[in-house]
Amino acid sequence: MNSAFALGSLVLRNRVLVASGTFGYGNELAPYTALDAIGGIVTKSVSMLPRQGNAPRRIVETASGMLNSIGLANVGLDAFISTKLPFLRTVDTAIIVNIAASSVEEYTAVLERLEMEEGIDAYEINVSCPNVKDGGLSFGTKREATAAITRDLRPRTRKPLIIKLTPNVTRVSDFAAACEDEGADAVSLINTLVGMAVDVRTRAPKLSTITGGLSGPAIKPVALAKVFEVSKAVRIPIIGIGGIMTWEDAIEFLLVGASAVQVGTASFRDPDAAAKIATGMDAYCEREGVADMQDLVGGLRIPQNVTAPGLVASR
Amino acid sequence: MTAYNTDYPVISVRPVADETFALRFHAPELSAALRPGQFLNILTSELYDPLLRRPYSISNVIGEECEIIFTIVGKGTALLAEKRSGDTIGVLGPLGNTFGYEKDFGTAIIVAGGIGVAPFPFLVRELQRREKSIHTFLGARNAGRVVRDGLAGLHIATDDGSEGYHGTAVACLDAFLGTHEPDRPRIFACGPNLMLRATQELAARRGIACELSLESEMACGVGICQGCPIERTEGERKYALVCTDGPCFDSRDIIFHEHHHA
Structure with missing residues (x-):
């Protein structure tokens, strides 16, 4: 059974990656899981300068989910290269660096600096963080801004370029199509949904930034519908993200059109979750007589003449 | 770093004060690695409620057994209080630093x-x-x-x-x-x-x-x-x-x- 995933010029061992911000820079979870059992590590966002992140409180558990407002706290580009990348180079899995920035120029500068380093296999461009004032969602919710960033970065690297999209827009497939038009190799979705929680005793928001990003099993149905919608609009691979806790969840994403998945919040619950999901997906394919996992992608069986009323494809 | 992510068998849960319990579990390697001041991140439910682990101080180590002490404040602690001998709990640890008990003081x-x-x-x-x-x-x-x-x-x-x-x-x-x-x-x-x-x-x-x-x-x-x-x-x-x-x-x-x- 072939579970490999071709992403542009890159071939990943399998179709399970770990989502940015939920797996650090790989070294933290190495004691708890086999890093070479997963298809790729998407790093914590890297920005030009270190970011201190938001004031506490930064996380709140909600029904089958969690709200976070970390604010892209990260070590910054220089420290990433000098202290995090050396370990990542030793790991036998694809290394995908997630880049966050507050201007097109910053995305460009970070990517160009990373291009000088060995050991990076692909980039994921974060235009969808809901928890920072500068950049983040202000790019990801404007189609032209998302397109402009992709257009600017595309000629600067031959490595696969993945654009990470937010669901906090009217029609995410329009954004995915713009990324495809500008030469992105793949889109990943969904980033977190904007949400909030209130303490009725103090009558104050629980998060210091009032709103945060909702992740976990609570958002999986939304993520599946968004991936399904995007799959009708683009031909480039889609990396499905959103509440994947088990191999069954991951297979669902493949069936609605994702070529691969990212496991996020589940790693907080079990650092070995992504590896277990990869194993479970392989076992499912063996049982079902699926020779190539690619055959599952978009393999949703829809009764004839049925369409989704909530889905208005852009193309 | 020695670290474990393991389901350990519960030995006992006993009340130590009002609404407050001591839960003991059998964890030979973990117990040998733990030091005072460190904590464990514990998963209390197979379901998604609670979804996330919660941190608990290590209260004591007795031979190959570890003990945590907790007051019932929510769903996770209520579930812990209901654990019986033979149940398991998912434990990640040892985590964090230790108290400075080896520093120079009287x-x-x-x-x-x-x-x-x-x-x-x-x-x-x-x-x-x-x-x-x-x-x-x-x-x-x-x-x-x-x-x-x-x-x-x-x-x-x-x-x-x-x-x-x-x-x-x-x-x-x-x-x-x-x-x-x-x-x-x-x-x-x-x-x-x-x-x-x-x-x-x-x-x-x-x-x-x-x-x-x-x-x-x-x-x-x-x-x-x-x-x-x-x-x-x-x-x-x-x-x-x-x-x-x-x-x-x-x-x-x-x-x-x-x-x-x-």
Whole structure:
């Protein structure tokens, strides 16, 4: 059974990656899981300068989910290269660096600096963080801004370029199509949904930034519908993200059109979750007589003449 | 680093005070690796409620067995209280740093508020092994909430005056220090942030070395989610992480804000 995933010029061992911000820079979870059992590590966002992140409180558990407002706290580009990348180079899995920035120029500068380093296999461009004032969602919710960033970065690297999209827009497939038009190799979705929680005793928001990003099993149905919608609009691979806790969840994403998945919040619950999901997906394919996992992608069986009323494809 | 992510068999759950329980589980390798002040990130449900693990101080290690002490405050702790011999709990650890029990001091002054008593039986054992003098100032809501297990040199304070000193553990300690001069004291405190802040202030005012064991919301427990920041007094990084830089901090190194008391 072939579970490999071709992403542009890159071939990943399998179709399970770990989502940015939920797996650090790989070294933290190495004691708890086999890093070479997963298809790729998407790093914590890297920005030009270190970011201190938001004031506490930064996380709140909600029904089958969690709200976070970390604010892209990260070590910054220089420290990433000098202290995090050396370990990542030793790991036998694809290394995908997630880049966050507050201007097109910053995305460009970070990517160009990373291009000088060995050991990076692909980039994921974060235009969808809901928890920072500068950049983040202000790019990801404007189609032209998302397109402009992709257009600017595309000629600067031959490595696969993945654009990470937010669901906090009217029609995410329009954004995915713009990324495809500008030469992105793949889109990943969904980033977190904007949400909030209130303490009725103090009558104050629980998060210091009032709103945060909702992740976990609570958002999986939304993520599946968004991936399904995007799959009708683009031909480039889609990396499905959103509440994947088990191999069954991951297979669902493949069936609605994702070529691969990212496991996020589940790693907080079990650092070995992504590896277990990869194993479970392989076992499912063996049982079902699926020779190539690619055959599952978009393999949703829809009764004839049925369409989704909530889905208005852009193309 | 030796670290474990394992389902361990529960041995027993016994009440130690009102709404408060000690859960013991069998974990040979983990028990050998744990040190006082460290914590465990524990998964209480196979379902998604609670979805995330919760951090618990290691309360004691008895041979190959580990013990945590907790008060029922929500779903996770209620589930833990219902565990029976033969059930399992998912444990990630050892996590975090340790109390500075090997530093040079003469008298250990322990300040515990409510379930902040949790990490101290293990610490007391190591202090006794080193023949330190110990005073424990133990604050509780009322007499029924006082957890005495495994402690030494007890000075009890209750909010309602139903046992011991009528007031907070920190006020009780302050009164004690007004009439006693312990030999080369070092404070070890754990409890609500308001209590830690009062302890921090007392330590600064009286010039006593002091470390605080913090609690925080956190998801991963290993420095990834960045969900448990505490502001630092100085340094390049504005925030320390309770999970990997702590949970034990020198009281001079961290700053509490109003939102910590909400």
